[in-house]
Amino acid sequence: MLRTPTGGAGHGTADAGDRLVSIGTVLNQLREEFPEVTISKIRFLEAEGLVEPQRTASGYRKFSPQDVERLALILRMQRDHYLPLKVIREHLEALERGEQIQLPAQSAGPQGEAAAAATPWEPEPDRPTAARIGRAELLAAAEVGEEELAEWESYGLIVPAADGGYDAETVTVAKLVADLGRFGLEPRHLRAVKAAADREAGLVEQIVAPLRRHRNPQTRAHAEATTKELAALSVRLHAALVQTALGVRFH
Incomplete structure (x- = not known):
């Protein structure tokens, strides 16, 4: 049963400072x-405006019991109902207005875990497989x-799959490399970009690895959504850093 959050964005205060x-x-x-939660995840939820802790004079975050309760509610909606952040935000706002919300059927938690243990998890049979091209x-x-x-492959910018085919993302990479080449950027110039992407992928893997090893099958399935979310944030950060660096250099 969901509890109405009494803290969160715009409400990061507590009645007693010692709490x-x-x-x-x-x-x-x-x-x-939530054994898979990390400090980075909490900071991300704060950056998205879903929770707003107090700050000390030195800039350290201080969370009230209401903030902690709100975070737990957010994590439950992600874990048990697979809701995107936009929908979670809408639900939280509705709860704060005193409204009731309708959530998808819950299949996680103690009862859901027991059911999952009794019924082995299998991938959805009708889930489409990513198409490959030659x-x-x-x-x-x-x-x-x-x-x-061939030159792109020699620099590791393009890597075929085990069956020799290429997926949709590889096609996107190829088009981008070709477009950059028209500006005089050669594959050797892009090695640093590829190395940075590999390092970012490694960081994402460190975060989602515990999810993939979790005993709860739904938590393992949630790893895919987490991977996509982290990848999107990484792309946004990279773009922002490039824009910032160009702004510093040209102004």
């Missing part, structure tokens, strides 16, 4: 129910020749 706790304490309190199709999509593609 405020640090982000590390919040992490320890939440991990009993080398000729990739050359046509990127509008380049065999020599250029």
Whole structure:
């Protein structure tokens, strides 16, 4: 049963200052129910405006019991109902207005875990498999020749799958590399970009690895959504850093 959050965005205060706790304490309190939660996740939810802790004069976050309760509610809606942040925000706002909300059927939690343990999880049979294209199709999509593609592969910018095909993201990479090449950027110039992408992918993998190993099958399934969310944030951060760096250099 959902509890109405009494803290959160715009309400990061507590009746007694001695009840405020640090982000590390919040992490320890939440991990009993959410073993996969991280400090980065809590900071992300704050950055999205879903929770707003107090700040000390030194800039340290201080969370009230209402903030912790609100975070737990957010994490339950993500874990048990797979709701995107936009929908979660709308639900929280409705609860704050005293309205009732309708959530999808819950299948996690103690009862859901028991059911999951009794019934082995299997992938959805009708889930589509990502389509692959051949080398000729990739050359046509990127509008380049065999020599250029071979050079991209030699620098690790393009990597075929085990079956020799290429997925949709590889097609996107090929088109972008081709477009950059028209500005004089050669594959050797893009090695640093590829190395940075590999490092970012490694960071994402560190965060989602505990989700994929979790005993709850729904938590393992949630790893895919978390991976996409982290990847999108990483892309936004990279774009913002490039824009900031260009702004500093040209102003």
